[in-house]
Amino acid sequence: MALFERHVFVCQNVRPEGAPRPSCTRDGKSELFAQLQMFAKAAGLAPQVRINKSGCLDQCEHGPTVVVYPDAVWYGHVQAEDAEEIVNEHLVGGRPVARLRLADECVNTKSCPHRG
Amino acid sequence: MALFERHVFVCQNVRPEGAPRPSCTRDGKSELFAQLQMFAKAAGLAPQVRINKSGCLDQCEHGPTVVVYPDAVWYGHVQAEDAEEIVNEHLVGGRPVARLRLADECVNTKSCPHRG
Numbered sequence: 001m002a003l004f005e006r007h008v009f010v011c012q013n014v015r016p017e018g019a020p021r022p023s024c025t026r027d028g029k030s031e032l033f034a035q036l037q038m039f040a041k042a043a044g045l046a047p048q049v050r051i052n053k054s055g056c057l058d059q060c061e062h063g064p065t066v067v068v069y070p071d072a073v074w075y076g077h078v079q080a081e082d083a084e085e086i087v088n089e090h091l092v093g094g095r096p097v098a099r100l101r102l103a104d105e106c107v108n109t110k111s112c113p114h115r116g
Numbered sequence: 117m118a119l120f121e122r123h124v125f126v127c128q129n130v131r132p133e134g135a136p137r138p139s140c141t142r143d144g145k146s147e148l149f150a151q152l153q154m155f156a157k158a159a160g161l162a163p164q165v166r167i168n169k170s171g172c173l174d175q176c177e178h179g180p181t182v183v184v185y186p187d188a189v190w191y192g193h194v195q196a197e198d199a200e201e202i203v204n205e206h207l208v209g210g211r212p213v214a215r216l217r218l219a220d221e222c223v224n225t226k227s228c229p230h231r232g
């Protein structure tokens with residue numbers, strides 16, 4: 001297979017102090033990204049699966065956000081300690097992690113009941 | 117529709133001078149990104165279509181690269197002056213731009229006959 005089987009985009013956006021919308025990272029660096037990469041590598045997923053840095057995914061109120069294509073599965077409020085479960089369940093097992101999913105009705109909205 | 121109908125990732129990666137692999141942008145800024153955003157906005161595509169900055173898409177030898185999900189259509193060697201055609205043909209018209217497409221067999225390879 002030449003194309004990526006799954007392409008995972010991890011928001012790295014950082015906004016200036018006091019900006020009206022929140023940031024996905026504090027300083028453009030993301031332990032979540034590093035952990036996803038590390039677990040994906042450990043699972044032997046490269047090069048079919050790529051963990052990618054991305055700019056603002058425009059779901060700032062639900063960040064840190066991650067989107068997995070071509071599935072178009074969105075995760076919200078993801079923490080570094082969630083990385084292993086995303087890799088093992090979704091990227092290896094093909095089962096999106098229900099507890100971390102951003103509900104469809106939350107995407108492109110400013111508020112969302114997801115994880116409080 | 118809550119999710120993005122199309123999500124366009126535009127590589128903004130920049131490597132240090134003398135790096136063994138080429139960069140998609142010279143300084144992390146991309147006229148291609150700005151033009152895609154401008155034409156998408158002019159076509160009234162937001163918020164169903166998002167033009168997104170991305171980190172390295174790992175297709176450096178074919179850059180600047182753009183990938184459109186969930187279609188998983190890859191474009192290579194894309195210039196700012198190609199933005200209008202990508203927006204009008206692909207994002208509005210649903211017809212990927214054949215002359216800019218990265219052939220499936222080029223993805224994840226270091227050389228590719230695409231556009232020389």
